[in-house]
Amino acid sequence: MNSIISTSHISSSNYHAFEYHTSLTVFRSSPSLWSLRFCGLRQEAVQFSQLKNRLVSGALKKRRHYVSAAASNGSPSKRKFDYDLVIIGAGVGGHGAALHAVEKGLKTAIIEGDVIGGTCVNRGCVPSKALLAVGGRMRELQDEHHMKALGIQVSGAGYDRQAVADHASNLASKIRNNLTNSMKALGVDILTGFGSIVGPQKVKYGVDNVITAKDIIIATGSVPFVPKGIEVDGKTVVTSDHALKLEFVPDWIAIVGSGYIGLEFSDVYTALGSEVTFIEALDQLMPGFDPEISKLAQRVLINPRKIDYHTGVFASKITPAKDGKPVMIELIDAKTKELKETLEVDAALIATGRAPFTKGLGLENINVETQRGFVPVDERMRVLDAKGNTVPHVYCIGDVNGKLMLAHAASAQGISVVEQVTGKDHVLNHLSVPAACFTHPEISMVGLTEPQAKEKAKKEKFKISVAKTSFKANTKALAENEGEGLAKLIYRPDTGEILGVHILGLHAADLIHEASNAMALGTRIQDIKFAVHAHPTLSEVLDELFKSAQVSFSC
Structure with a gap:
């Protein structure tokens, strides 16, 4: 578990590269706090609606530009840089950071030497889901017992390989265009060419284009890791x-x-x-x-x-x-x-597994040395130099920092960085970031596994408990004839803190978010078990899971 490079020869599970440095904040619920929490969510929804209208109309007006709200007196500084923020890498992480930066009023540029969307959109999670969608339908149509149980008669299911491949390619192209258009519409400058840091707050892209920026985000992602002795020809x-x-x-x-x-x-x-x-x-x-x-x-x-x-x-x-x-x-x-x-x-x-992509980044120009191939960062994604000190105004997000090699984690890290450069301290709780495997049925998880939770409990001297529910008891799953599945909750019975949730079953990748959001918000089991779920829905699997937990703590 030391490195995605060293362990990925052992397994392709990027989970081995996860490094969790942020502990979940202890939160005690009360009626007043619940009220505040829901009011906050309602306020966020209103603000988002207002923001949408402002951004659309603002595209036709001159943008407000800030160097950063992090000026010593807390007020915007007079412009002395070409950009407030420059992002190297236009994958999902860079895209998320760019959009949030524009929302915050920062003049933003994003540099991409390949194609917009990065690995996820072009060679990863997006096209793979297209292939998995086809595979899922083929599997269902070929399962005579399953179809007969539903009263459906099917014979001779087949597929067109090229049409399937085209479906994946077309989906990637559509999402890539969506990302590109969303950034252009909001005024993000898209700069073409490989980006590298040539000095403090200075970035080069293409052959000899040099720009300055108040803050820089490295978001160059990763590439497939191929162990020694393996010859890849791209065909067989x-x-x-x-x-x-x-x-x-x-x-x-x-x-x-x-x-x-x-x-x-x-x-x-x-x-x-x-x-x-x-x-x-x-x-x-x-x-x-x-x-x-x-x-x-x-x-x-x-x-x-x-x-x-x-x-x-x-x-x-x-x-x-x-x-x-x-x-x-x-x-x-x-x-x-x-x-x-x-x-x-x-x-x-x-x-x-995958290896971080740092080639040509110019890290030596800011005295940064990679660790196991990754760009070293602290809990706020600030890049660390060879002596372990933070490099001023340089951040790194996504696969290339090795904290959590997931596209949505990269985006969350990017948003967290933008919050910081605009004057609001923010630390992402990586334990609350969910992950999913889109097999049929799906697998999803958030937080600690049971062995990890036991190890943590032993160190910190507390007890853990485990609750489980089966999809076989869920009406919606049985209606779909998809009763094979399990949901597992790992928690502290003394406080009601959720330590981890793991699901295998129909639409597990969608169901996990109730648990991950609860962990992110610090919601305890004794509170969430009173939430109401529509019947009959798969969400009741989680409802029953939380209700089955035995918590001794009371408000």
């Missing part, structure tokens, strides 16, 4: 970047790594007719998930499908198919390093 040995193009569907594909990336692709490939072999260096599949969820996921997502696996082994050498020979994979024992087996498959997907 591929990374997720190549696989999302779906140029062909192999009869038999080996997937190196059984984390989020590998698990989602196994869902797609098996639905489209492929046989899958997982290669995992650790002794169990899906090592980044809560162990109980991993066990259930193996029973639901692995065992019934055309999937086999090798655990406790490294893929020490992979050779692409050529001259009529298949892809060759040499497996060695993860502990003894002795050769165990050689596999011959049609294709191999390298899903061994």
